[in-house]
Amino acid sequence: MERESAKRRILHVDMDAFFAAVEIQRRPELSGKPLVIGGHGDPTERGVVSTATYEARRFGIHSGMPLRTAYQLCPDALFLPVDYATYVGVSERIKSVLREITSKLEDAGLDEAYLDISDRPEPSEVLGKMVKHYIRSAVDLSCSVGIAPNKLLAKIASDLQKPDGLTILNEADIATRLFPLPVRRLPGVGPKTEAALGRLGIHTIGELATVPFSDLTARFGPAHGRYLHEAAQGHDDRPIITHWERKSLSRQITFQHDIRDRPFLNEALVTEVFDLVAELHDEGLMAKIVTVKIRFSDFETHTHEVTLAQATDESQILLEAASDCLSRFEFKKRVRLLGVHFGHLDKVGGESHGGRTA
Ligand code: TTP
Ligand code: MG
DSSP states (O other): OOHHHHHOOEEEEEETTHHHHHHHHHOGGGTTSOEEEOTTSOTTSSOBOSEEOHHHHTTTOOTTSBHHHHHHHOTTSEEEOOOHHHHHHHHHHHHHHHHHHOSOEEEEETTEEEEEOTTOOSOHHHHHHHHHHHHHHHHOOOEEEEEESSHHHHHHHHHHTOSSOEEEOOGGGIIIIITTSBGGGSTTOOHHHHHHHHHTTOOBHHHHHTSOHHHHHHHHOHHHHHHHHHHHTTOOOOOOOOTTTTTOEEEEEEEEEEEOOHHHHHHHHHHHHHHHHHHHHHHTEEEEEEEEEEEETTOOEEEEEEEEEEEEOOHHHHHHHHHHHHHTSOOSSOEEEEEEEEESOEETTSOOOSSOOO
C-alpha cells in the first residue's frame, strides 16, 4: 500500500506548444497556421524541430524531426528560428506566478513544473483552474494541468487533454485511465523500450503492469526494470525537489545589453554573492561549493566552480571563491548572463540536510 502517496497531491503544469505559443503571441496573425520552430528557421538548413503548432502536428510534424522532413510534410508551414532568450523570459514569469501558489515547486524545465498541493484545502479542480488562470493572466498563454497522487501520474495526466486541459487522476482511476494507455506514455519509455516491449506482446501500460518484476529486471536491468514495474502500477514516491531540498541557492542576472566590461561583471558578481549570503544567513545555512555560470551572447554557456575545504557563511570567503571562478573564464565574447550558485548547503552548526547532492 502506498500510504504516503495516497495523501499527496501533486500538480503538474505543462505549457501548450510553448515556443510556438510565444511566437504567436507577438505575431497574432500566425494564429491558426501551421508553424514550426527550430534551428535558424530555415528548412533547407540542417536542424531539428523544437516544436510545432497543433495545426502543423496534423501533418505529422513533431519535436526532434529534421526541419527538412517537416518541410516535406508541410511545405506551406511557416518556419521560425528558436528565440531561446524570449522563451526563458516568459518561462521565468510563469514560474514566478506559480511560486505565488506554493513555494513547494519543482522547476522541471522551461515549460513545466510540479507543485506539491497536498496541504492546500481547496479541491483539486479549483487549484487546477487557479493555476491556469494565474498563468493566463500573467503571460496570456494556455497550459495543461494534471493533478494526481504523485509526479508520474500528474505528468501523464497533464498530457491527457492537451491543449488547455485539466485532468485529475486518483488512485481509483489507475485501472480505467492509466492501464489502457500505450506504454509510450510512461516517461522514460522511448522508442527502444517500446519496441522491446512490443516484441514481448506488451503494448499498454496495463499489460506491462501484469509482467512479473523479475522478468522486467532480467530483460531491462535492475534500475530500468524496477522503474517500469513501479511506473506501470502508477507508483512513484519521488519527492518534489524544491530549491531548499536541492540544497542549493542561486542567483542569475540577464543583462539588458550583452556586456564586455570586466568591472561591471565584477560588480554584478558582488551583488549576487551578497544577495546569496543574505539568504544563507536568513536560512541559517552554510555553503561548500560556489559555482559561477556565464552565458555568452551566442548562448554558449560555461561554468567554473570551487569546492571549499569546509562549508561557510562568511561573505568574504564566498566572494573570493566566486571571484576566483570568474577569473577563470575567457572573455572573448560579450556576456549576456551571469549566475552564481551555492551548493552543498548545510545547517549552521553542522546538522546536515540528509544526503549529499550529486
Ligand atoms: P514540450 O512540453 O514537450 O512541447 P510543447 O510545449 O511544444 O507542446 P505540448 O503542447 O505538447 O506540451 O516541450 C516544451 C518546449 O521545449 C517546446 O515548446 C520546445 C522545447 N523542446 C525542444 O526544443 N526540443 C524537443 O525535443 C522538445 C520535446 C521540446
Ligand atoms: Mg509543453
